Amino acid sequence: MSMQSQPASAKSGRRSFFKGAFAVVITGIAALVPSLAAFFVLTDPLRRAGESISSVRVTSLEALPNDGVPRKFPVLAPRTDAWNKYADAPIGAVYLRRTGERSVEALNVVCPHAGCFVDFSGERGQFICPCHNSSFKVDGSRAALTSPAARGLDSLEVEVRADGSVWVRFENFEAGRAEKIPVA
């Protein structure tokens, strides 16, 4: 019964307000301890620097005929997946097209719309995305303005070395944007 409120004087009213406020703040601080720990762990991927990108050997010039038709090649590179390290993991794929005796163009196969892999259709001479029908010309630019993709296929840096091997600096870019923003 003693817990029941007495006729409140101004003083005890203020005191109980402070008590209440303290109770709220202290509980809040206590709850923060586990919540912060969880928060930091869950947002850890945001603070992790992406793996540094270096060129990888994809194929050799001999594998690229001079017919102007792009060929698809898997890209194998060292990859760290959380606690696993792979020496040679498939990290993506590129379309390579020979544009001259020793020049090659490389396009990431990932559709810039939402990330499906595009297919090159020999009949239409275009890249077609099987997901929402974006189409791209052979050089990667958008073939139809109605394509849901906001930009053309992403070109990648290629280098043809003296021994005829083709090296690509493989990168992925954020989907759904008009600009090429590398995925960190």
Next chain:
Amino acid sequence: MKGALDWLDQRTGFRQLVEDLFFANIPGGSRWRYATGTAVIFCIFIQFVTGVALWLSYSPSTQTAWESVNYLQNHVAGGWMLRGLHHYTAQILPVVLALHLMQVVIGGAYKAPREVNFWFTLLLIQVVLFMALTGYQLPWDQKGFWATKVAMNILGIVPVIGQKLQTILIGGPDYGQLTLTRFFGIHAGILPGTLIALLIIHAYLFRRHGFKGAQSSRKPDAPFWPDQALRNAVVCLAIAATLSFLIVRHRLFGTSGPLGAELGAPADPSEPYSAARPEWYFLFLYQFLKYFPAQMEIMGAIIIPGIVMTIIFLMPFIGRSPSGHRFNIGFLACVFVCAGLLASIAFSGDAHNSSYQAAVKAARLEAERVKQLADSPTGVPAGGAITLLRNDPFTQGPKLFAKNCASCHRYNGHDGLGNFVKDPQHASDLADFGSRAWLAGLLDPECVSSTNYFGATKLRDGKMPKFVKTKVAHYMPEQKAQLQKVIAAVSAEAQLKSQALSDAHDAADIVEGRALFRDAIGCADCHQLREPDENATAPDLTGWGSREWLVKFLNNPAHPNFYGDHNDHMPAFGEKQILTSQSIGLIADWLRGDWYEPAKP
């Protein structure tokens, strides 16, 4: 007994609870359509029971997720039933929820004082949809992997936070281990926890307001028990029966399809999956997205669905007037009809899309194959089932052939994968390469100059076709018989699996054939067979068509042991590093028909 129950009742008041639950008054009496709520609860109950059992069988990592699901599906008694139940309940739950929502809105049960409870229903629907989204990729098969990837990329277009949210959800810039642990934790922990909390509040509010009966009913009121309870029980049974039917339907009708839920080939980030589609109840959204040009997809994916959702959330206020109520019913019906329409456009689009159909078929075959390999005596290696497929000549051979060989060669007239090739055929058809039949064709004066052998290469004018056309063409029957033995001898070098029986059976002929090769027929003028000859000018036939021979040949056909300077266009796949030695081995094995085949039952 009674004493014990009294004791318990005094402390818990359960009698009152039971009384309230079972004898709650239903204004206007029991009806079938009141059972939709129970149907929802029953489906969620199934998901919890099967979900927990699945949880106890599942191992979320990129090397074990598919493997553990495959084990459950194919090697644990009743595993297919368990997966099937969980899968198909997820398939019908959206329908049940839609019916329930429809019933609540038509019956006016969303109006005061039940607004808050209505909102909880809506939240519950969203949680269920998120569960479906996060559950789709847990088996880590191609289908779920690629469909979820697209869904996550669409999330990524949300301004400002989209990309960050995506990175947190998938645990990094790329799909991997953390994607699985996170999706699994969300699917099996966070969302079910939220669901239970929502259900408890929902049940509390429901008890507070009781049944919302029909407004103008001439039927008398009735308690829940037993009339409505019986109807609800029948509905639950109908759901269980529907699920069981869906699970076994392919066996019932003998159609091709899995028992229970489908399990595709293991996820492979480097193997595109052209048959990627979301679950059917997201298909409308998928189709909707196609209508939005670049950069506008945020309208289709987020803004318009958001507006629709907001209107539904506001229904309790809109519905205060009779015309508002009618608007609500019409609006909801409209939403469902539009969604259905969009989904059916997507369905029929895919049904008429031959490349999609081909992709589905290829995916099925691959899934079937990897299952065979996982069941083979080798089993699933610790590195995961993905390596099984990557090292399998049966599936990889044709792909490699189509990509690297089919611009000149053919396989039974096609590119190895069964596709027609536009480019003219430059070199031999390699189906059955190494077999007696193939060799007999080469030595047939009618065939040797056809495109299936030397026809389109510069070797067409070489010594071999000349020999066949000038000498073999005039063979006497006795010489023809000798030639057969030589063919058997050379073909035996290939040691083809398909010819093992006849090679063993004709062992004597083969020995004789080798001697004829050297002395009688005149092959040894140019070729060597098991006897080194420095002056040989034509390919070495020792081990011709064997794995070793083919690998060496593919490494460099212009090697002096093979075509030397006569080589016409064929690249040195190994020496020039066009293909890895692994790929070369896969092509050789595939051409030789050498791959794992499960024992016939």
